Amino acid sequence: MGKLCWCRDFQYSAPQDARPHVSPTKARNVLLIVAALIVAVTFQAGVNPPGGVWQENSNDHRAGQAIYAQRTESFYMAFLVCNTIALSTSIVVIISMTYKFPYFPEVWIATIVMFVTYGFAIFAVTPKSVKFRFVLIAGAAPFLLRTVIHVYKVLNQQEQPRE
Incomplete structure (x- = not known):
């Protein structure tokens, strides 16, 4: 199964990572830092949306x-959907880059719970008129895309004749 993984060059390997000059380790670390920064920014933007939130109730909005x-249009497409795609894509990178690391289950649980928290946060600050199916599709798309790519590679590798 290790040969079928798309990120095997970056996965943790005790013998390989013991060598100080190996570049996949450095590349993986950079990817993790960048992904973590994107997750932090997009999560914060979802919890505290641009422009803030109304402080009082009125006829056209609620506190x-x-x-x-x-x-509605720009909030939906430019903000909610794009922000959610960025968050979920970065989560896919973090989960992929930490696969087979010690404490991977804890990393997986923490990132999934954070994603669920993000969903509740945007649900709390978004008007009820917003159709959340677009946000749900945007959040699931990177996970589904990565799964489709992996399945395609597995099937493609099985079809190739062995030498």
Whole structure:
């Protein structure tokens, strides 16, 4: 199964990572840092949306609702969908780059719970008129894409004749 993994060159390997000059380890570390920064920024943007939230109720909004949500189209597509794609893609990278590491199950649980928390946060600050199916599709797309690519590679490798 290790030969079928798309990220095998970056996965943790005790004998390989013991050598100080190995570049896959450095590349993996850089990818993890970049992915973690993207997760932090996108999570914060979802919890505290651009423009903040209304502080009081009125006829056209309620307290705690995102101010930017008044611009339904741009809030939806430019912010919620794109921010969610960035968050979930970065989570896929983090999960992939830490696979087979010690404490991987804990990393997996923490990232999934954080993603669920993000979902509840954007649900709390978004008006009820917003259709969340687009956000759910955006959140699932990177996971589904990575799964399809992996299955394609597995099937493609099985079809190739062995030498």
